[in-house]
Amino acid sequence: MSATDQGQPGQHPLDDQTSRRAFLKGVAAGSAAFMALGCVPGAASAAGGELRLRWQEFFKKNYRLMTEEERRETVARLERLAAVDEGLQVSIGCEPPLPRVLFGYAFNITRCEGFMECVTACIKENNLDRRSHTQYIRIFEMEPGHLDPSAGDGRFFHEVPVENKFYMGTQCFHCENAPCTKACPTRATWKEPDGIVVVDYDWCIGCRYCQAACPYFGRRFNWAKPEVPQQEVTAQQHYLGNRLRPKGKMEKCTFCIQRTRKGRLPACVEACPTGARVFGNLLDPDSEIRYVLTHKKVFRLKEELGTEPKFWYFID
Amino acid sequence: MNGNTLVRAGRSCLLAVAALAVVAGAALCAGGGPSFLEEIKAHEEKIDKGGPVAVSPVTRPVVEAREPYQGGTFAVLARKGEIGRYPCSSCHGKGRVLVNNGLQLTHGDVVVNHGREGNSLSCIDCHHPEDRDALEDKKGNRIDFDHSYQLCGQCHFRQKRDWLGGAHGKRVEYWAGDRVVYNCTTCHNPHSPRFAQRFPATYAVPLP
Numbered sequence: 001m002s003a004t005d006q007g008q009p010g011q012h013p014l015d016d017q018t019s020r021r022a023f024l025k026g027v028a029a030g031s032a033a034f035m036a037l038g039c040v041p042g043a044a045s046a047a048g049g050e051l052r053l054r055w056q057e058f059f060k061k062n063y064r065l066m067t068e069e070e071r072r073e074t075v076a077r078l079e080r081l082a083a084v085d086e087g088l089q090v091s092i093g094c095e096p097p098l099p100r101v102l103f104g105y106a107f108n109i110t111r112c113e114g115f116m117e118c119v120t121a122c123i124k125e126n127n128l129d130r131r132s133h134t135q136y137i138r139i140f141e142m143e144p145g146h147l148d149p150s151a152g153d154g155r156f157f158h159e160v161p162v163e164n165k166f167y168m169g170t171q172c173f174h175c176e177n178a179p180c181t182k183a184c185p186t187r188a189t190w191k192e193p194d195g196i197v198v199v200d201y202d203w204c205i206g207c208r209y210c211q212a213a214c215p216y217f218g219r220r221f222n223w224a225k226p227e228v229p230q231q232e233v234t235a236q237q238h239y240l241g242n243r244l245r246p247k248g249k250m251e252k253c254t255f256c257i258q259r260t261r262k263g264r265l266p267a268c269v270e271a272c273p274t275g276a277r278v279f280g281n282l283l284d285p286d287s288e289i290r291y292v293l294t295h296k297k298v299f300r301l302k303e304e305l306g307t308e309p310k311f312w313y314f315i316d
Numbered sequence: 317m318n319g320n321t322l323v324r325a326g327r328s329c330l331l332a333v334a335a336l337a338v339v340a341g342a343a344l345c346a347g348g349g350p351s352f353l354e355e356i357k358a359h360e361e362k363i364d365k366g367g368p369v370a371v372s373p374v375t376r377p378v379v380e381a382r383e384p385y386q387g388g389t390f391a392v393l394a395r396k397g398e399i400g401r402y403p404c405s406s407c408h409g410k411g412r413v414l415v416n417n418g419l420q421l422t423h424g425d426v427v428v429n430h431g432r433e434g435n436s437l438s439c440i441d442c443h444h445p446e447d448r449d450a451l452e453d454k455k456g457n458r459i460d461f462d463h464s465y466q467l468c469g470q471c472h473f474r475q476k477r478d479w480l481g482g483a484h485g486k487r488v489e490y491w492a493g494d495r496v497v498y499n500c501t502t503c504h505n506p507h508s509p510r511f512a513q514r515f516p517a518t519y520a521v522p523l524p
Contacts, residue, residue, distance in 0.1 A: 098368040102356070108483070116516035123518075133521040157519040161511075176352055217523060263371035263492035274511065275486040275503065282356045284363040286386040287491075288482025293353065296483055308352045316478065 097194035111276035114160035114167040121271030129226035172218035172253035173309030183213035206248035390495035404448035
């Protein structure tokens, strides 16, 4: 460790908040030199910078414990690592929740006609694994008289809409009382103040307890590193949203956090050709979502569980 | 009334009280407070449109709607720019059309599939019979192509009511900022408003 890393003169070394990081930097540089001598041929200085990034990434905190500055530092590191590892120029954000905003969603089961354009938009926007056909949204073709998607057909592929059938979409419902967040042993998933249930991919250990705890089958697991064609990667990303996930991490719908925290609509809402999807701020009495909740017959799935999903179904 | 019936009446009274107590207890256990929906609806304070997050204006051409929304105004996507041969008066009402342009100009591509079977609409049910640059409703009001919701709404008043409120149709790009919504004709072909049957954009595989 160099003398400049020792902190202010007169300050006790233990009080120095940066000493841990400085120590790790030293370790990173040392191991880089070691590896350059031992097994990595050439490019010692470049590998040193990269190794330092990886060390710092490995020892970073849970997203919720980071200060704003630490968040900016980690997204800057992740952007550089994306360039190093994938050759991608991405912009990863860490926008905080907006004040006086609670996101809510409504789905019109009279209007949905099963075109599934929401699903393709979601795959593209959220950089979902193309190889395993990971999809956050599922659309079920339902017989009249049923309101439980498990009684519907989720694997239809024929011309839609079919006479005398209706269509019902599911995804993560962003429960106000979310059971998945209580199941997580590492507190890698939680509900943000604006109501979005998110995952810190770097704290997820891949145990899938949350997947078992979710009564709505809203979570997806990366059995392998997601494969996304390079030219199709959505570059506008968020730390808690659509950034490229490592292998063995849980992921889910985030109401397109990278879009909605900037005031945009989620990709599924924007793509819906029939206007069956309504998204907005539940705390705004003038919002569309509040109009739906006030003027339409609404219901939610498995309301008796007390999970309080912020995703309502309604009929015209 | 003999003693036996009195005892029986007293017993049923007691049972009723006990049942009430059980119900009240259950209500207390379940929280008894306002439901989540009631909590949401309790937020009555208006939020300024420039409020939580600033968004850039919609880039597509819009016009201000001639209907109020929640006491304010809103915008709809303009239509005229989307109509390939608008203004219609460039052909209609300016002398004769040459025969060799006839096929292209007779609107043979327009298939009207609007209205119940056997009771289909004709052109001048919606188009103005004199002023071809406009529409006309059944009361004889001239209606601008950009404000076709005024025309559609005379029959589809339920849909128009939902559209004004936000339960039908959709907003353009942003949930925040000034309200800009799709016009009726942005999604629906006015000559054939029902969406055609087609294959879905993708398919689902079983969950892993």
